[in-house]
Amino acid sequence: MEDLNFLQSVTRIRALENRLLNRNSMEKLIDFDSTLQILEEYKNTQLASPINTNGDYEEMLLEELQALYNLMFSISPEKELVDLMALKYDYHNLKVLTKAKMSKINMDSLLIPLGTIPIDTLVNKFDTNDYRDFNFVMRNSVDKAINAQEHADVTVNVDVIFDNAYFDEMLALADKINKKTIIRFVQLCIDLYNLKSFIRIRMQKKDRTIFQGIFKFGGALGEDFFLHSFYDEEEVFLQKLINTDYNKLFTEPKNGMKNFKSLGNLDKAMDNYIMKYVRDFRLISFGPEPLLSYIVAKETEVKNLRTIIVGKANSIAKENLKERLRETYE
Numbered sequence: 001m002e003d004l005n006f007l008q009s010v011t012r013i014r015a016l017e018n019r020l021l022n023r024n025s026m027e028k029l030i031d032f033d034s035t036l037q038i039l040e041e042y043k044n045t046q047l048a049s050p051i052n053t054n055g056d057y058e059e060m061l062l063e064e065l066q067a068l069y070n071l072m073f074s075i076s077p078e079k080e081l082v083d084l085m086a087l088k089y090d091y092h093n094l095k096v097l098t099k100a101k102m103s104k105i106n107m108d109s110l111l112i113p114l115g116t117i118p119i120d121t122l123v124n125k126f127d128t129n130d131y132r133d134f135n136f137v138m139r140n141s142v143d144k145a146i147n148a149q150e151h152a153d154v155t156v157n158v159d160v161i162f163d164n165a166y167f168d169e170m171l172a173l174a175d176k177i178n179k180k181t182i183i184r185f186v187q188l189c190i191d192l193y194n195l196k197s198f199i200r201i202r203m204q205k206k207d208r209t210i211f212q213g214i215f216k217f218g219g220a221l222g223e224d225f226f227l228h229s230f231y232d233e234e235e236v237f238l239q240k241l242i243n244t245d246y247n248k249l250f251t252e253p254k255n256g257m258k259n260f261k262s263l264g265n266l267d268k269a270m271d272n273y274i275m276k277y278v279r280d281f282r283l284i285s286f287g288p289e290p291l292l293s294y295i296v297a298k299e300t301e302v303k304n305l306r307t308i309i310v311g312k313a314n315s316i317a318k319e320n321l322k323e324r325l326r327e328t329y330e
Contacts, residue, residue: 001078001177003287009075010290017282019046020297022330026304030318035309042305057309061302065114068298072291081288084173084182085295089115090122091166094142097126098158102149137172141165160214163193171218181281181289188277190219191246192270198226200263220245249273272327275300279329297329304328 021029025045032038035057072082089112100107113119125131131139145158167190174186197214208230215223221244229237238250249269278293304325311321 001080001179001288005077006288006291007286009077010284010286012075013290013294016294017297017329020329021045021301021304023325023328026301026308026325026328027322029305029308030312030321033312035313038305038309038312057306061306062113064302065299068295069114072295076288076291078177078288080173080176081182081291082295083116084170084177084186085292086114086116087166087169087173090117090138091162093119093122094138094145095159095162097122098142098145098149098162101126102146135169137165137168157214164216167193167216167218177288179288182292185274185277185292187219188245188274190216191221192273194219194221194226195246195249196263196266196270198230199266202230246273268324268326271300271303275327275329293329300326300328 021042029038029041032041039057039060069082069086072085073079076082093111093115096107096110099105108123111119111123115122125134131142134142141161141164145161148158148161167186170186170189171183174183177183194215198211201208201211201214208227211226211230212223215226217223225240225244229240232240241247241250274296278289278296281289281293284290307324307326308321311324316324
């Protein structure tokens with residue numbers, strides 16, 4: 001992948017970055033009373049036309065993400081880079097369609113019309129049991145998941161099957177892109193996935209063999225690191241993390257493992273860690289990295305908007321809402 005091929009698209013990204021909301025601008029949205037006011041103000045910052053979704057914030061947020069990916073696919077000279085970020089929606093939809101197929105329950109409301117494969121195509125494939133056009137990794141994961149469900153194999157977790165396939169595809173795309181920064185980004189995602197699984201299973205007081213069945217290879221932290229640490233006291237595990245790239249994940253203020261009794265707090269800390277990594281891509285003048293970092297930034301902005309709107313609807317105090325916001329791209 002040639003960095004110079006991205007010169008024009010990076011120029012476009014630099015202009016778009018100026019419209020991203022910083023922390024102060026995001027917090028100001030909390031002061032508005034209604035969902036409609038929040039959405040209108042947000043649209044004003046984007047220099048966009050007034051909203052026409054009748055106050056349906058999920059519809060507007062979806063439109064933001066659809067516009068993001070439509071733009072990225074149109075300006076990126078290499079499709080693989082955008083595919084790397086869009087894959088998560090494919091695999092979310094595969095999980096939904098597989099569970100719907102086997103339970104015979106309509107779950108269309110859970111589908112997200114984003115990804116590398118049009119949602120109508122995915123639905124049609126499941127309706128006709130025709131997965132031949134899927135790539136090998138995706139097709140194999142669907143076959144495994146459906147077979148496990150048909151045979152009521154309780155030892156097989158459908159979500160884990162698709163998660164493994166998702167990361168396999170990400171690793172393959174990163175290798176094809178052949179940029180150390182992008183490969184490291186994927187490794188970071190895998191490591192955080194494994195860390196979250198590790199913490200969740202320990203919290204549930206389950207055996208480490210459960211973790212072995214979930215662990216995903218391909219990250220910087222090997223399986224032995226987790227297995228040898230599984231029964232450690234919290235302080236001992238944190239001490240081991242000091243010698244890794246994740247030494248600040250739990251040691252920064254308010255980030256101790258005791259504060260992660262809620263997996264929502266853990267998700268936020270991990271999203272912040274990814275944001276800190278991609279922020280450095282702002283220093284890159286040309287190459288694929290600024291496009292990736294802009295996608296992360298825009299998706300985070302949408303998450304923060306949803307946090308504010310849902311929080312306001314549930315009468316959550318302003319200060320508590322501010323604490324729930326993820327770090328912005330500034």
